[in-house]
Amino acid sequence: MxxxxxxxxxxxxxxxxxxxxxxxxxxxxxxxxxxxxxxxxxxxxxxxxxxxxxxxxxxxxxxxxxxxxxxxxxxxxxxxxxxxxxxxxxxxxxxxxxxxxxxxxxxxxxxxxxxxxxxxxxxxxxxxxxxxxxxxxxxxxxxxxxxxxxxxxxxxxxxxxxxxxxxxxxxxxSFKGQTPYELKGNGTSTRVKFVKTDPLPLVNVRINGGKEVTFFIDTGGSEVTLDTDFAKELGVPEFGAVQGTFSGGQHTEVRLGRIESLALGDWTVKNVPTAMLPLRQLSEGFGVKQIDGIIGTTLFYHFLTTMDYPHGGLVLRRKDAKSLEEFKTQSSGKRVTVPMWMASDHFMVGWGRVETLPPTLLFVDTGLMGAGVKLAESVINEAGIKLEQNKATKGAGGAGTLKIVPYTVHQLSFGDIKEENVPGLYDGPFPWENMFGFYLAGMVGHDFFKPYAVTFDFQNMQIFLQ
Incomplete structure (x- = not known):
């Protein structure tokens, strides 16, 4: 730079x-x-x-x-x-x-x-x-x-x-006269146990007061997303469709709607915008009977949110100064703070470093499955990273099947957190490299964050890892 x-x-x-x-x-x-x-x-x-x-x-x-x-x-x-x-x-x-x-x-x-x-x-x-x-x-x-x-x-x-x-x-x-993301519930926080942590964290939620269903957590997504068939079963109203951009540069139609409520732990969030995608086809890859939705960054934005990987749980705290102070007082162990910015409607980005290249911005995508990092091809080439073509596999992306080629990043940093021999994957073009007017080198994913409790503070635009 x-x-x-x-x-x-x-x-x-x-x-x-x-x-x-x-x-x-x-x-x-x-x-x-x-x-x-x-x-x-x-x-x-x-x-x-x-x-x-x-x-x-x-x-x-x-x-x-x-x-x-x-x-x-x-x-x-x-x-x-x-x-x-x-x-x-x-x-x-x-x-x-x-x-x-x-x-x-x-x-x-x-x-x-x-x-x-x-x-x-x-x-x-x-x-x-x-x-x-x-x-x-x-x-x-x-x-x-x-x-x-x-x-x-x-x-x-x-x-x-x-x-x-x-x-x-x-x-x-359609929200006229209503408060989007209206929180109902007592106390200063609620905790939801992960059903599973791998390959991505899964949690049980209730939509519109119904039975428990299983969602996975993915900060690479924006609004709460429902499986298209599940949305039809619920009678979710639709307001049109947009073209979604997904891993490997793929595109597919995403329909927009809303739900009356989403219950997480002891709290209920009312009047929630939603997206709709065919998600049940991913169930086998998660090792569960049925995946019905995704919790993305926009829901997290309304709380002081912690993905506590070591203890297997999602913690939502009220989004205020008191909650932040209590979090800092109660949390134990070393805590690393990484400043963040939010591009588009949900892209959390912070400074990191790939190998010995100059510092660069990286996208926080906890939904990157089976790897800790995914880099733009230009960065892979500049860093001299070797793609292991002989280990290539096929995998499911948000818009279809992808060829996935593994590689290893010997040194990867995000803020002051540094990990060695981080598994990476290449599945095609990185569509967000220059989309926002500034350069993004890639994304940091599940395997990188798994050793930490990761807290997102959208009031002060910082990420805590401990």
Whole structure:
């Protein structure tokens, strides 16, 4: 990442050089001018020129900020974008990027402020409206989310299709007069025992007050997802379909709906958006009679959530400062904190390192089964990792059968956690490598996290491993 930092420094030097050159010209003008009025006019013109960067220096700042963003240096990029906006409050692209960075950081007040400003600068541009809708979505204000999408061709918009597929206006408006993710239950936390931990954690839940059914946990998913046949049995309403992107670059149709309630342990969550996919076909691979659904990141987002692999349980705590303080006080042993950002509607990302390559952002996907890591092909090649083609197998993905080729990463880090000889898999293109405007090297999965209790704190955007 050194070249991004070097580019940023060069940008500052260029701007400073331009300003000093213009001030030197002012001095010469003053020395040669005889009339006081000419001197004053010359000084005013020169000071104005010094205050406004040249087109070249401005473009250099934008380019430097964009490179920092692409490298995942969001704070550094934000400082440069802020400088650009301070110099030119009508700069739409810098304003939009400040809104994007705030959304990645889950600073939703800042997100709203910057994106509303961006909309005022370009009322016809869809990107700011879509990200503003996502900010309202994260606040469970579905009516404002729907209103923010006014004028956006939701069904055809590329940003919605690729990053925010749950922004379905009909689904959002169906919650009018209701509170999405309304929590019913006593106490400060609830614990649900894993039915199994491998190949992925399974838990029993109850949907719409019915009998217990088995779901697997997958932070690579967003909303709670139901098997399509199970959803039909429940009479789940449908609000349309989107194209889902899955492992290996595969695509398949995902239908959108909602359920009245989901019960986990002693708590019940009411008014829950859902997706629908054919999941029962995966049951044999999990070694259980029937898989009926998935718990994804969006449900976790509403709690201080712990996947306690060593003790075989899922812990949900109320999402407030008191719960976080109690968690820190009660938890024992060494705790490692990893800052995170959230791209799209559920992609938790944090800094890690593959072999001896420079640090890079990695996606937290606990649903990566049978491995601890999956890397983009470009990273595999750059790191000199050998694919074991003679051990290739076929496996089930979210959108069909995949050829899975194993490999080993000798050193893999996520935050300050470092593991050796981590099993990896290659199953085709890594579709999220450049999807979000910044570089993602791959994902960290089940086998990497299994030795730890992993806690997701969405208020302060950090992941704890202990």
């Amino acid at each position: 050194n070249h991004e930092r070097r580019a940023a420094r060069e940008c500052y030097v260029a701007c400073e050089h331009n300003q000093k050159s213009e001030m030197k010209f002012t001095t010469i003008s003053i020395a040669l001018a005889g009339a006081a009025i000419f001197v004053l006019a010359s000084v005013m013109r020169s000071q104005s020129a010094a205050a406004e960067p040249t087109a070249e220096s401005k473009q250099s700042e934008i380019d430097s900020a964009n490179r920092l963003f692409q490298a995942g240096k969001f704070a550094e990029a934000g400082k440069l974008y802020s400088q650009i906006v301070a110099q030119n409050p009508k700069d739409y692209l810098a304003t939009l990027q400040l809104g994007r960075i705030a959304l990645l950081s889950n600073r939703l007040d800042d997100t709203k402020e910057w994106l509303e400003k961006a909309i005022s600068l370009r009322p016809g541009d869809a990107d700011a409206k879509i990200m503003l809708a996502q900010a309202f979505y994260r606040r469970d204000d579905f009516q404002k989310a729907a209103a923010a999408l006014s004028g956006v061709d939701v069904s055809r918009n590329k940003l919605i299709r690729e990053q925010y597929p749950t922004l379905n206006v009909a689904m959002l408006e």
